[in-house]
Amino acid sequence: xxxxxxxxxxxxxxxxxxxxxxxxxxxxxxxxxxxxxxxxxxxxxxxxxxxxxxxxxxxxxxxxxxxxxxxxxxxxxxxxxxxxxxxxxxxxxxxxxxxxxxxxxxxxxxxxxxxxxxxxxxxxxxxxxxxxxxxxxxxxxxxxxxxxxxxxxxxxxxxxxxxxxxxxxxxxxxxxxxxxxxxxxxxxxxxxxxxxxxxxxxxxxxxxxxxxxxxxxxxxxxxxxxxxxxxxxxxxxxxxxxxxxxxxxxxxxxxxxxxxxxxxxxxxxxxxxxxxxxxxxxxxxxxxxxxxxxxxxxxxxxxxxxxxxxxxxxxxxxxxxxxxxxxxxxxxxxxxxxxxxxxxxxxxxxxxxxxxxxxxxxxxxxxxxxxxxxxxxxxxxxxxxxxxxxxxxxxxxxxxxxxxxxxxxxxxxxxxxxxxxxxxxxxxxxxxxxxxxxxxxxxxxxxxxxxxxxxxxxxxxxxxxxxxxxxxxxxxxxxxxxxxxxxxxxxxxxxxxxxxxxxx
Numbered sequence: 001x002x003x004x005x006x007x008x009x010x011x012x013x014x015x016x017x018x019x020x021x022x023x024x025x026x027x028x029x030x031x032x033x034x035x036x037x038x039x040x041x042x043x044x045x046x047x048x049x050x051x052x053x054x055x056x057x058x059x060x061x062x063x064x065x066x067x068x069x070x071x072x073x074x075x076x077x078x079x080x081x082x083x084x085x086x087x088x089x090x091x092x093x094x095x096x097x098x099x100x101x102x103x104x105x106x107x108x109x110x111x112x113x114x115x116x117x118x119x120x121x122x123x124x125x126x127x128x129x130x131x132x133x134x135x136x137x138x139x140x141x142x143x144x145x146x147x148x149x150x151x152x153x154x155x156x157x158x159x160x161x162x163x164x165x166x167x168x169x170x171x172x173x174x175x176x177x178x179x180x181x182x183x184x185x186x187x188x189x190x191x192x193x194x195x196x197x198x199x200x201x202x203x204x205x206x207x208x209x210x211x212x213x214x215x216x217x218x219x220x221x222x223x224x225x226x227x228x229x230x231x232x233x234x235x236x237x238x239x240x241x242x243x244x245x246x247x248x249x250x251x252x253x254x255x256x257x258x259x260x261x262x263x264x265x266x267x268x269x270x271x272x273x274x275x276x277x278x279x280x281x282x283x284x285x286x287x288x289x290x291x292x293x294x295x296x297x298x299x300x301x302x303x304x305x306x307x308x309x310x311x312x313x314x315x316x317x318x319x320x321x322x323x324x325x326x327x328x329x330x331x332x333x334x335x336x337x338x339x340x341x342x343x344x345x346x347x348x349x350x351x352x353x354x355x356x357x358x359x360x361x362x363x364x365x366x367x368x369x370x371x372x373x374x375x376x377x378x379x380x381x382x383x384x385x386x387x388x389x390x391x392x393x394x395x396x397x398x399x400x401x402x403x404x405x406x407x408x409x410x411x412x413x414x415x416x417x418x419x420x421x422x423x424x425x426x427x428x429x430x431x432x433x434x435x436x437x438x439x440x441x442x443x444x445x446x447x448x449x450x451x452x453x454x455x456x457x458x459x460x461x462x463x464x465x466x467x468x469x470x471x472x473x474x475x476x477x478x479x480x481x482x483x484x485x486x487x488x489x490x491x492x493x494x495x496x497x498x499x500x501x502x503x504x
Contacts, residue, residue: 007054009069012108013047016040016073019101020080026095029088036083039076046072066116070109077105100183137455142169145478145485147460158489159462160478163298163327163436166354167402168478174357177398182391190387198388201397205366208336208400209349213369218362218393220386222326222352223252225363226292228382229322229348230256232365233290236374237320242289243277246306250299251292251324260292265466282310288318295338298327299464301472302431302438308343315345320371326352326363330400331479333434335408341434347371357399360392406479411435418486419475426497428473436476439493444469445500453503457495 020040024033046069053065081102084095138150145168147155160166181197188195202216219225234241251260258266259277267275285291291314297303315321323339323346332354334341348371352363412434419430419437428439447463450470454461461473477489
């Protein structure tokens with residue numbers, strides 16, 4: 001065993017010692033310093049014990065060490081973090097660094113423990129989002145555009161999660177942003193407290209939306225952002241103001257969002273309530289009302305469904321326009337917003353999905369300064385427990401900074417090349433809006449056939465849950481995919497289409 005390389009846990013034990021040393025240097029209590037020294041020595045022993053067990057045949061056959069060593073190191077990391085939080089600490093920033101390293105130690109050990117003993121988390125799983133006709137796949141790991149299932153299969157994610165992971169799974173930038181903020185302060189009372197990360201993120205969002213002097217309200221989901229925009233819009237315009245939405249729109253599944261959406265299945269449970277929304281094309285919007293629209297309908301086959309001049313006319317007549325860019329914004333189609341690329345004006349913008357790269361549930365409502373003034377006059381209030389979740393804001397700010405450095409035009413060109421190659425070699429045609437494409441199938445296909453074809457090709461595509469037959473495949477890869485990944489994606493998508501053709 002002499003000279004054998006250390007495993008991951010021995011490497012983690014080095015980080016544990018560093019965390020203990022930092023926490024010790026920041027603390028003036030001799031008892032705490034002594035305890036941290038002991039923990040540091042324990043971590044050395046645990047790391048060495050793991051290395052010995054790994055290379056010793058008797059230990060390898062026994063297997064108990066696979067859980068014993070990582071769980072011991074996890075406990076040491078937890079206790080170091082507790083020591084760093086002791087009231088006698090003097091250098092608070094150093095203590096935050098020690099806590100951050102300790103949290104990483106504990107998380108790493110739990111990761112190794114589960115990998116060593118998959119039975120810890122195996123068993124029947126249910127999806128948080130429930131669709132009776134879908135059989136969930138058991139995911140254990142995701143990196144970049146790749147997703148691994150518990151049975152060992154490796155899938156290529158052509159949907160970036162649910163269009164909400166623009167940088168790819170596990171990108172380090174938002175993780176670092178989240179952790180660095182979480183270790184100092186993760187959450188506050190949003191009604192009476194604030195923090196610099198909120199000012200930075202709000203300013204960044206208002207700049208991207210070109211709403212200087214406006215205000216940003218943070219929420220936890222797209223549906224919640226829609227509900228909040230509806231409430232704030234009615235507060236600004238007055239009770240009884242007409243509310244307009246487009247036919248075929250999807251704005252969410254909660255009551256107000258479902259009212260704005262035009263899918264019968266979404267409104268079914270609310271059908272005994274009065275639906276006070278008028279669904280009509282923008283050319284038919286009239287009066288001093290509130291109108292919600294999607295500049296590009298992602299779930300509707302990546303369609304551009306709004307007439308900019310009609311929206312301008314509605315605003316000119318005193319209407320308030322809400323642009324739902326939850327799915328299309330922040331580079332998912334165009335950077336930074338689809339509305340800016342196709343020339344549609346707005347008063348309020350809704351963002352979500354990829355705002356924090358899937359690391360934390362976060363959405364927002366960006367409001368023009370004119371609407372802010374109306375809300376001030378009305379004395380409107382807004383807020384809930386997680387309105388200003390700081391750790392999520394840290395992830396979002398890091399995500400936006402990274403997205404802003406990407407060449408979105410170049411990526412769209414490479415995606416077009418991929419879609420063109422597929423259409424030339426299969427029966428599918430395609431549409432494209434920036435960084436998202438849509439492969440149009442030659443005929444509607446039963447949903448279960450498409451699911452089977454995608455699983456056979458080991459590619460992940462989001463299929464609408466509210467339809468029984470599929471007419472298109474929305475391709476929304478991570479914006480960080482290189483040519484090799486796009487080539488592999490094209491290969492797998494061809495396999496899907498050819499498989500569906502053979503089922504005729």
